[in-house]
Amino acid sequence: xxxxxxxxxxxxxxxxxxxxxxxxxxxxxxxxxxxxxxxxxxxxxxxxxxxxxxxxxxxxxxxxxxxxxxxxxxxxxxxxxxxxxxxxxxxxxxxxxxxxxxxxxxxxxxxxxxxxxxxxxxxxxxxxxxxxxxxxxxxxxxxxxxxxxxxxxxxxxxxxxxxxxxxxxxxxxxxxxxxxxxxxxxxxxxxxxxxxxxxxxxxxxxxxxxxxxxxxxxxxxxxxxxxxxxxxxxxxxxxxxxxxxxxxxxxxxxxxxxxxxxxxxxx
Amino acid sequence: xxxxxxxxxxxxxxxxxxxxxxxxxxxxxxxxxxxxxxxxxxxxxxxxxxxxxxxxxxxxxxxxxxxxxxxxxxxxxxxxxxxxxxxxxxxxxxxxxxxxxxxxxxxxxxxxxxxxxxxxxxxxxxxxxxxxxxxxxxxxxxxxxxxxxxxxxxxxxxxxxxxxxxxxxxxxxxxxxxxxxxxxxxxxxxxxxxxxxxxxxxxxxxxxxxxxxxxxxxxxxxxxxxxxxxxxxxxxxxxxxxxxxxxxxxxxxxxxxxxxxxxxxxxxxxxxxxxxxxxxxxxxxxxxxxxxxxxxxxxxxxxxxxx
Numbered sequence: 001x002x003x004x005x006x007x008x009x010x011x012x013x014x015x016x017x018x019x020x021x022x023x024x025x026x027x028x029x030x031x032x033x034x035x036x037x038x039x040x041x042x043x044x045x046x047x048x049x050x051x052x053x054x055x056x057x058x059x060x061x062x063x064x065x066x067x068x069x070x071x072x073x074x075x076x077x078x079x080x081x082x083x084x085x086x087x088x089x090x091x092x093x094x095x096x097x098x099x100x101x102x103x104x105x106x107x108x109x110x111x112x113x114x115x116x117x118x119x120x121x122x123x124x125x126x127x128x129x130x131x132x133x134x135x136x137x138x139x140x141x142x143x144x145x146x147x148x149x150x151x152x153x154x155x156x157x158x159x160x161x162x163x164x165x166x167x168x169x170x171x172x173x174x175x176x177x178x179x180x181x182x183x184x185x186x187x188x189x190x191x192x193x194x195x196x197x198x199x200x201x202x203x204x205x206x207x208x209x210x211x212x213x214x215x216x217x218x219x220x221x222x223x224x225x226x227x228x229x230x231x232x233x234x235x236x237x238x239x240x241x242x243x244x245x246x247x248x249x250x251x252x253x254x255x256x257x258x259x260x261x262x263x264x265x266x267x
Numbered sequence: 268x269x270x271x272x273x274x275x276x277x278x279x280x281x282x283x284x285x286x287x288x289x290x291x292x293x294x295x296x297x298x299x300x301x302x303x304x305x306x307x308x309x310x311x312x313x314x315x316x317x318x319x320x321x322x323x324x325x326x327x328x329x330x331x332x333x334x335x336x337x338x339x340x341x342x343x344x345x346x347x348x349x350x351x352x353x354x355x356x357x358x359x360x361x362x363x364x365x366x367x368x369x370x371x372x373x374x375x376x377x378x379x380x381x382x383x384x385x386x387x388x389x390x391x392x393x394x395x396x397x398x399x400x401x402x403x404x405x406x407x408x409x410x411x412x413x414x415x416x417x418x419x420x421x422x423x424x425x426x427x428x429x430x431x432x433x434x435x436x437x438x439x440x441x442x443x444x445x446x447x448x449x450x451x452x453x454x455x456x457x458x459x460x461x462x463x464x465x466x467x468x469x470x471x472x473x474x475x476x477x478x479x480x481x482x483x484x485x486x487x488x489x490x491x492x493x494x495x496x497x498x499x500x501x502x503x504x505x506x507x508x509x510x511x512x513x514x515x516x517x518x519x520x521x522x523x524x525x526x527x528x529x530x531x532x533x534x535x536x537x538x539x540x541x542x543x544x545x546x547x548x549x550x551x552x553x554x555x556x557x558x559x560x561x562x563x564x565x566x567x568x569x570x571x572x573x574x
Contacts, residue, residue, distance in 0.1 A: 105457065
């Protein structure tokens with residue numbers, strides 16, 4: 001595998017919902033091993049782009065390359081297998097499974113035992129099951145929630161649920177970990193420890209894509225940042241540079257540059 | 268006292284069959300939110316297939332001890348294929364249709380399967396060869412025979428096995444994950460179509476076992492036998508809380524007991540006005556009562572969860 005090619009390359013991605021153009025002509029690339037931030041005002045198309053990257057939406061037009069291969073109209077489980085894992089803005093855990101089981105589901109992809117193995121409980125299946133449990137416990141420890149392993153996910157605290165979602169995503173052995181507003185609803189302490197966790201994850205060789213409202217977190221954490229507004233990429237670069245970009249300032253503060261005619265400012 | 272014990276034994280045996288069938292309804296509902304009304308017909312086809320296989324094998328001179336398990340395996344294989352086909356052909360194309368569409372399809376499918384069975388096996392009652400010596404055992408004054416013991420023990424073993432599969436294995440975990448949230452399960456790399464297919468296959472295998480049990484117990488098989496049995500098992504699933512596996516088992520056993528005790532005592536209670544031929548009424552009385560007073564069933568919690 002050529003390690004100089006970007007891990008993820010999007011070329012001219014478009015996505016429309018009825019008459020609304022949620023993404024128009026978005027191109028960007030994410031390099032291996034970096035933390036890449038995606039910011040923008042509400043309704044800018046961040047989550048739409050995210051859903052395209054993880055296969056929940058099919059792009060209307062454009063090209064999508066991941067890890068050197070081209071993907072078109074892919075099912076989420078195929079992209080998951082290729083190495084993209086994500087978390088959700090509104091947490092989507094399996095509420096009635098335990099924390100440990102939630103992470104074990106993430107191992108589903110990288111394990112094989114079929115129906116017959118499950119029914120016969122042969123040696124290979126039992127060994128695999130033990131390996132899955134071991135790895136899942138390891139991941140819970142990694143994100144710092146090993147204690148409530150047997151607690152149902154719905155009974156965990158908010159911060160723990162966020163961490164559990166990250167552990168579950170890591171269980172799929174991703175190349176790219178995509179996080180949709182992981183700091184939403186967190187207090188300053190929780191955000192700080194999230195930041196440490198993400199740095200540890202990156203240090204372990206996993207590329208991170210981050211959507212965030214918390215501009216301070218993005219600027220302090222990301223190697224490069226892209227800014228979306230009205231479905232278009234209006235800036236990209238290192239945080240320092242993006243912060244000073246007039247188009248970005250205008251998008252956030254709504255001044256100077258005239259906006260496209262799109263109704264209310266809230267988008 | 269003997270009558271009470273006798274009715275309890277009969278009820279538990281019949282109830283364990285209801286439980287096996289109810290599990291098929293509840294597994295599919297848990298994952299797809301769909302009531303597979305054709306499931307009763309899968310039970311009937313399981314019985315018919317087992318009967319045909321048994322007749323053929325005995326005709327070839329196979330000893331009963333071999334013919335019976337072999338015909339059970341054949342019936343299970345046939346029903347598993349049927350279950351897979353039902354989902355693939357009738358339900359999968361309607362996965363994203365309004366909920367009424369697959370429900371009506373299920374009813375239609377049930378009629379199609381019934382008529383198909385009638386064309387293949389005819390309208391007459393088929394008697395089931397008596398292969399297991401029907402020795403009655405005296406159990407505290409009540410009578411229980413070998414077939415009943417086998418049915419009850421086998422049903423319990425299968426249910427225990429299913430619980431192990433669902434709660435201790437990779438497939439079971441995937442099933443529970445898909446039941447909770449299909450999107451998230453997909454993102455974890457779970458192929459939901461595969462899990463849904465396997466759910467239908469698993470439920471149909473249980474149906475085949477139940478079909479053989481019913482026809483062995485009553486000594487009869489008939490193309491129409493799946494209809495009432497299916498409705499009663501559905502009632503059992505609703506009673507326990509549809510979508511809940513433990514609920515289906517509990518509901519099945521309870522329904523069997525209610526029916527059997529009701530039939531045993533209704534004559535005394537009404538002074539002979541109504542007899543045990545009112546047995547079938549109890550199941551539907553229970554269905555109405557549950558739907559009115561506790562629609563989520565005894566162990567059900569789905570509705571509360573979603574709130």
